[in-house]
Amino acid sequence: xxPPIHRCSNGQTICSECKPRVHNGRPTCRSELGNIRCLALExxxxxxxxxxxxxxxGCLGMYPYYCKLKHESExxxxxxxxxxxxxxxTVSDDIPYQIxxxxxx
Numbered sequence: 583x584x585p586p587i588h589r590c591s592n593g594q595t596i597c598s599e600c601k602p603r604v605h606n607g608r609p610t611c612r613s614e615l616g617n618i619r620c621l622a623l624e625x626x627x628x629x630x631x632x633x634x635x636x637x638x639x640g641c642l643g644m645y646p647y648y649c650k651l652k653h654e655s656e657x658x659x660x661x662x663x664x665x666x667x668x669x670x671x672t673v674s675d676d677i678p679y680q681i682x683x684x685x686x687x
Contacts, residue, residue, distance in 0.1 A: 583627065584651065589620040636660050 583597035590596075590613035596604065601615060627647045634641040634650070634657055641659040654660065 583623070584647075585619075585624045585627070587620045587623050587627075588615050589618050589623075590615050591618075595620050595623055634659070 586598045588596050588601055592611050592613050631644040632650050634643055636657050636659040639659040641657050645653045
């Protein structure tokens with residue numbers, strides 16, 4: 583979860599990305615989610631390092647809470663689709679695999 587992390591009156595939390603998708607109602611308890619932030623959880627998150635979401639593609643780095651998203655937008659292991667815009671290549675994987683799979687036969 584990335585800030586702002588919201589919580590319902592029952593103390594259950596949800597990230598800011600998921601909040602609009604549940605129409606401001608907590609999926610588990612159906613409590614309304616106002617704009618109550620869970621500052622304690624946000625503070626704990628700041629003190630942790632996280633694996634890149636591209637670890638399955640070979641990225642083994644650990645990143646601080648607030649640097650993880652920036653890293654993932656620039657990670658050399660992030661997947662991409664096709665060798666160029668409008669390509670008919672349907673492979674979506676890491677870059678070294680992508681190039682070999684999309685090469686003409």
